Amino acid sequence: MADIFTTDHLPGRTILYNHREYLFFSGTSYLGIPQNKEFQQLLIAALSRYGTMFGSSRNGNLRLSIYEEAEQQLAAFTGAEAALTLSSGMMAGQVVANYLRAQQYSFLYGPCTHPALWHEPAVEVPTVSFADWTNQLPDLLTITGHAVIAVNSIDAVRSEAYPFAWVNNLPTDQPITLVIDDSHGLGVLGDAGSGIWRQIKRPPNVRLIVTASLAKAMGLPGGVVFSDAETIAAIRHTAFFGACSPISPAYLDAFVRADELYMQARGRLQQNIALAEGLLLPTGLFRQAPGYPVLYTERDELYPFLLENGIFIYSFAYPTPADKANTRIVISAFHEPEDIDRLAHCIHELR
Structure with missing residues (x-):
């Protein structure tokens, strides 16, 4: 089972753990809405009207x-x-x-x-x-x-x-x-x-x-x-x-109020998925549903290797602790092309 990381901030492109920054390719924030500053401003305005609950x-x-x-x-x-x-x-x-x-x-x-x-x-x-x-x-x-x-x-x-x-x-x-x-x-x-x-x-x-x-x-x-x-x-x-x-x-x-933000995020996500597909699928290490921002691999050793290289990916047992750990890479709208390039470079090094 992978080590458990605990952090005190919302993951985005990166997370900070033990004074080291890691690229973050996990979670399910596919459109990056929780990290979207414009959406946060819409929410702040709504909170003043509706409160927290x-x-x-x-x-x-x-x-x-x-x-x-x-x-x-x-x-x-x-x-x-x-x-x-x-x-x-x-x-x-x-x-x-x-x-x-x-x-x-x-x-x-x-x-x-x-x-x-x-x-x-x-x-x-x-x-x-x-x-x-x-x-x-x-x-x-x-x-x-x-x-x-x-x-x-x-x-x-x-x-x-x-x-x-x-x-x-x-x-x-x-x-x-x-x-x-x-x-x-x-x-x-x-x-x-x-x-x-x-x-x-x-x-x-x-x-x-x-x-x-x-x-x-x-x-x-x-x-x-x-x-x-x-x-x-x-x-x-x-x-x-x-x-x-x-x-x-x-x-x-x-x-x-966020139609335009969702549309923009989907556009960025589709571009990031296309880039990841082009760089990672030819390695033969991954399986992916067409257009879906998750790339699954049977190669569980990918997790510790990428972690050593400053990249955090999804790797834990689900849905119960008794299940086999599964390893996958999650692409989000908040990623930059250079993030995916760096990820691909490390994976090619492993191969």
Whole structure:
């Protein structure tokens, strides 16, 4: 297991540890929004209006209009009919799981499905490949009644894109709810970063629900659920949602004013990804989902080698300490071309 670093400042292009500066290629701040000075100024202005937190249920008798405004903007961005924000991506997944569990539906999970979508504390997810699992789906869907299929949009750990053409071939003689965790795709993948929603073609009997953390590419401390308006209204009126603390309204106020900042950040990220792909993929050491800012490697010795050379990358066991450590390089919009050049130079030295 990699050594644990502790620091007292937000990582950006670099981190400072034991009086030494390291280039930082880890984390999930793909668009660099938390480090973006202009976004910080929007947030400072919003804090003067909304304070640090709205201490109330979203279903209370006093409501802040910024929630509905931001949710409409998020829904329009992804192409969904409606959206609902929560205090984290985990809460977004759990409000959906609790809603569907209450309907007594049968659950099927894809490989590596994030625990946010689990409908009970311990769920056994398949250990086969995603392709093999989709081939098995016709046999798995022999269950009667309403079926829930819960999957991730992408294997973010190993940077593997999941295909979804199989959705359009699902049985049409039973109701199905497809729940997709798009935490790592929203903001960076899909049309202009709009995520997975527009990419899913499905029969009329398949209801789509997409959940996501907003704390990754979007840089907001919260989560979101996308679906049709009827489903979102039903989830909103559950006791689970009513008891949840909401996302801080100041962050949503900054979000609705930051369209141009997000667009600029996506442009910088795409340039950085293209540069990293051109320099690193030819080494044969990495696997990467097209256009995704994560490059995964089986060569775990890359971590200590780069650390010795002043570069900090992602390398730890996930999602539990018992899992194998995984090593990957994360590209962000805040990186400069010379950062990626230096990274590539060190990796070529290792080879």
